Amino acid sequence: AQSVSQHNHHVILSEAASLELGCNYSYGGTVNLFWYVQYPGQHLQLLLKYFSGDPLVKGIKGFEAEFIKSKFSFNLRKPSVQWSDTAEYFCAVNAGSSNTGKLIFGQGTTLQVKP
């Protein structure tokens, strides 16, 4: 069965610090990979996604993620965080060969950025 592991459950950074959130998944076949974010009081929204092509994908608000197939990883990065990046971040996968789109989520990482 597919599973997703997010290494850090709670991260605290100061503004301008660099961010890297880890995500590993277990599935041997083709996958689609997603990072979603939930800002306080708001609904889940897509940050970025990978389904094929360039393994380095760029998303909204300066975020990017790199798909490393050999490591089953899809880590999220941002060079310089802002206070407004305080939110909960979710990594998710679905099996690329399936058209159901069912998402398997990690446990989420809460990011707190101190001004």
Add this chain to the structure above:
Amino acid sequence: EAGVTQFPSHSVIEKGQTVTLRCDPISGHDNLYWYRRVMGKEIKFLLHFVKESKQDESGMPNNRFLAERTGGTYSTLKVQPAELEDSGVYFCASRPGLAGSDTQYFGPGTRLTVL
């Protein structure tokens, strides 16, 4: 374009009662998903509709949960009778096409508390 909406935003009920959650997907989106997040755990898939048909209900916890999508528009998720462990946030998501890589758009969630 209106997003995915869910009603109610919060529901507090007693064990043994019945609750019905509603989701209105984005207009034209054939695919509708229900997910649930129990406190402290990951967001878990419950089921998937394509139009009015249940495509995958492998995530439904037990037969106390009944989902419908009559006419292929809005969906309801009924819990009857509710148990304490049903407490959590219930998310609905929709996406337009058949490709698993398509973005799912999430609603704000319904927070269910069973006392």
